[in-house]
Every structure is written in C-alpha cells, then in structure tokens.
Amino acid sequence: MGTDCDKSEVVHLDVWKSGVLLKILAICSPPCNSSDFSYVNHCKHTIFVADFKAHSPIGVYSDTNEAGGRVQDFLISSTFELVYNKGDPHTDLHYNDRRFTPDLLMVTADLYKFTKRTVLKDPGSGHRQMAAPTFISYNNEIIYSELISQQMAARYKEICFQIREWKIYKRTFEFRDVLF
Numbered sequence: 001m002g003t004d005c006d007k008s009e010v011v012h013l014d015v016w017k018s019g020v021l022l023k024i025l026a027i028c029s030p031p032c033n034s035s036d037f038s039y040v041n042h043c044k045h046t047i048f049v050a051d052f053k054a055h056s057p058i059g060v061y062s063d064t065n066e067a068g069g070r071v072q073d074f075l076i077s078s079t080f081e082l083v084y085n086k087g088d089p090h091t092d093l094h095y096n097d098r099r100f101t102p103d104l105l106m107v108t109a110d111l112y113k114f115t116k117r118t119v120l121k122d123p124g125s126g127h128r129q130m131a132a133p134t135f136i137s138y139n140n141e142i143i144y145s146e147l148i149s150q151q152m153a154a155r156y157k158e159i160c161f162q163i164r165e166w167k168i169y170k171r172t173f174e175f176r177d178v179l180f
Contacts, residue, residue, distance in 0.1 A: 021045060022134075029067065037074045047115070047132055048080060048106040071104065081112040083132070088119050105132050 013024040023043065027050040040048065075082055083105040105117045115134045 022047065024049075026050070037070070037078075040074075040078070040080075044079075044108050044110045046080075046108045047111065047134065049103070049130060049132060050106070051103050075106065079109045080106040081109055082106055083112065083115050083117045085117065088117060103130050105130060107132075107134070 009028045011024075011026040013026075015022045015024060023046040025040065025046065025048045027048070029051060040046075074080065105115070107115045111134055115132055117130060117132060119130055
C-alpha cells in the first residue's frame with residue numbers, strides 16, 4: 001500500500017453530552033483501498049460511519065470484495081455491530097439507475113439497540129446522506145445525539161450542488177444544538 005489511492009480520510013470527534021463521551025469516527029475510503037482498522041479503539045460509546053465501497057453479504061451485496069472482507073473481519077473480531085435494515089433505501093444513486101449502499105454505520109454493542117440508521121433524501125448529488133440518531137440512558141436521563149455523516153470526511157468525492165439547492169443542503173446537514 002504505497003500509493004495515494006490506499007489512503008482513507010478519517011474525522012474523529014469526541015463529543016461530551018451530559019457526562020457521556022461519544023467517540024465518532026467518520027471515514028471515507030477510495031474505491032481501491034483496503035481499510036486498516038488498527039487505529040479504531042474498541043471502547044464503548046463509539047459510532048463509526050464510513051463509505052468503504054465494501055461488498056459483503058452482511059450488507060446488501062451478494063458478492064464480497066477485499067474491502068467487504070475486511071469489514072466482515074472487523075465486525076467479527078470487535079465489539080462493533082452493523083446497523084442496517086435490508087429495507088433501507090440505497091445511498092449511492094447512479095445516473096444509469098444502478099443503486100448501491102457503500103455507506104455503513106457501525107456502533108459499539110452498548111449503543112446498538114439505541115441507534116437507528118436513517119437515510120435522508122438525495123440533496124441533488126446522487127449520494128444520499130445517512131443520519132444516526134442515538135438515544136443513551138445515563139443516570140436515568142435520556143440523552144439524544146444525532147450524527148449526520150458521510151461528507152464529513154469525503155473531500156475526494158465531488159459533490160455538485162446547484163446554488164439554489166445549497167440552502168436545503170446546509171439546513172439538512174447542520175449539526176443540531178443537541179450535540180453541544
């Protein structure tokens with residue numbers, strides 16, 4: 001792995017909410033990349049959103065590519081769970097009507113039953129965004145945290161928005177006050 005195409009972009013956020021530390025990792029991986037998960041700390045309260053281009057039977061694909069195999073191995077060997085429902089809409093929309101779901105949401109086991117994967121409407125880029133609302137109970141208090149993902153770490157993706165759609169995009173993807 002010595003070329004630029006094997007580099008992933010990772011955004012790591014530590015968010016404190018009512019005494020609970022949420023670790024949020026957002027990763028965008030180029031198509032030819034084989035992800036290395038050695039940097040992922042397997043602690044609790046961790047949300048991991050990623051565009052891996054990973055084909056794996058654990059998701060929506062019937063085949064497995066190298067990235068899919070690595071994601072499968074990561075899920076088997078860690079405390080992370082894949083948050084996915086086969087009825088969810090695809091996130092990658094091609095002009096030729098092919099649809100894919102390269103975007104994955106993984107959370108640690110302690111957050112799994114409190115996290116829902118929500119696919120938002122396409123803002124005009126051909127790539128639907130994902131939201132990950134998470135409800136955490138801490139000292140009998142419900143904490144709501146919403147993570148809007150995908151383009152946080154997607155500098156290499158070219159997303160073309162027309163000026164008239166920028167206000168809709170910005171309003172849809174602003175972090176909510178609830179995070180801070």
